[in-house]
Amino acid sequence: xxxxxxxxxxLEVGSSKAAARIRAAAxxxxxxxxxxxxxxxxxxxxxxxxxxxxxxxxxxxESLLYxxxxxxxxxxxxxxxxxxxPDAAPADRLERTTAAYVxxxxxxxxxxxxxxxxxxxxxxxxxxxxATIRRRTTVIFTEILQSGVATSDFSIAxxxxxxxxxxxxxxxxxxxxPTRRRRxxxxxxxxYVELVMxxxxxxxxR
Numbered sequence: 184x185x186x187x188x189x190x191x192x193x194l195e196v197g198s199s200k201a202a203a204r205i206r207a208a209a210x211x212x213x214x215x216x217x218x219x220x221x222x223x224x225x226x227x228x229x230x231x232x233x234x235x236x237x238x239x240x241x242x243x244x245e246s247l248l249y250x251x252x253x254x255x256x257x258x259x260x261x262x263x264x265x266x267x268x269p270d271a272a273p274a275d276r277l278e279r280t281t282a283a284y285v286x287x288x289x290x291x292x293x294x295x296x297x298x299x300x301x302x303x304x305x306x307x308x309x310x311x312x313x314a315t316i317r318r319r320t321t322v323i324f325t326e327i328l329q330s331g332v333a334t335s336d337f338s339i340a341x342x343x344x345x346x347x348x349x350x351x352x353x354x355x356x357x358x359x360x361p362t363r364r365r366r367x368x369x370x371x372x373x374x375y376v377e378l379v380m381x382x383x384x385x386x387x388x389r
Contacts, residue, residue, distance in 0.1 A: 205230070222244070223247070256313055260320045263320050284350070328342045331383065336386050338383070349379055
């Protein structure tokens with residue numbers, strides 16, 4: 184996972200192996216039970232550690248959630264940024280970024296579920312930092328859609344609403360994936376790309 188797009192992420196998240204183990208266990212438990220129903224004692228018990236083991240790395244449960252959120256949203260932004268190719272045609276860019284965003288949420292569904300649906304449990308200051316990263320992801324989709332409208336590749340009445348709809352569609356994958364019928368992230372991404380291209384009334388390419 185690249186953290187280059189948000190300076191200082193590694194420092195804020197925690198780079199030690201112990202911190203990474205704590206975050207991984209917290210993601211599992213927050214995804215299973217919800218943030219509100221999980222205590223730091225629950226997390227350390229799952230790891231076989233004493234209740235105080237988390238405090239050298241994260242002073243509070245909220246600071247642990249923030250570290251997880253920062254790591255997750257940075258990874259999601261990186262996936263979209265890496266999938267984008269600014270010199271390509273708008274339709275190609277939209278296909279690639281949509282596929283990357285869907286696949287990230289499917290492959291990392293537990294982490295994504297936590298970072299996308301526990302936002303309101305963050306402090307105001309931490310929420311604002313995460314919201315900034317989320318906006319950067321939305322801006323990529325908005326810019327692609329604007330380019331497509333300008334070249335008549337897309338027919339969209341409200342670009343901002345369309346960008347929000349696409350982002351929401353991709354994010355929601357983490358809420359339900361996987362199921363017995365839908366377990367292949369690549370196939371799911373291809374299906375969502377088709378839906379998104381229909382949504383923007385993409386001009387048929389020859």
